[in-house]
Amino acid sequence: MRIGELAQRTGASVRSLRHYEANGLLSAERRSNGYREFPDCAVETVARIRALLAAGLPLAAIEQVLPCVLNQKLEVQTCDSVVAVLQKELCKLDAQAAQVHRARTAISAMLSGA
């Protein structure tokens, strides 16, 4: 199917679909006129991508875990590569949390002293 139909069937914008394809999250063939031709399974793939985006994962991480994400419920097939990516994301989040904690501690101290 062409990109317009995929957009209708998934609720994602044409712009987003091109973006996903450009980042390797979606594969599409090219017709002689340059139009992308998506396989039927792309509908399910987009659903998985959107579920992962909703979960807060960046596109770069999604690209890596997508092959092992089984469905829209984000149930994953246990793959070493996926575990590694998820652990890395968890590590990043922990680092961000620590930063947030330091900032709020400093700000709280300033407010209590004022």
Add this chain to the structure above:
DNA sequence: GTTCTAACA
């Protein structure tokens, strides 16, 4: 009319 790329608000 639909899609493509590239670029800008």
Add this chain to the structure above:
DNA sequence: TGTTAGTA
């Protein structure tokens, strides 16, 4: 991301 320009 949305949108717009200029094409094919």
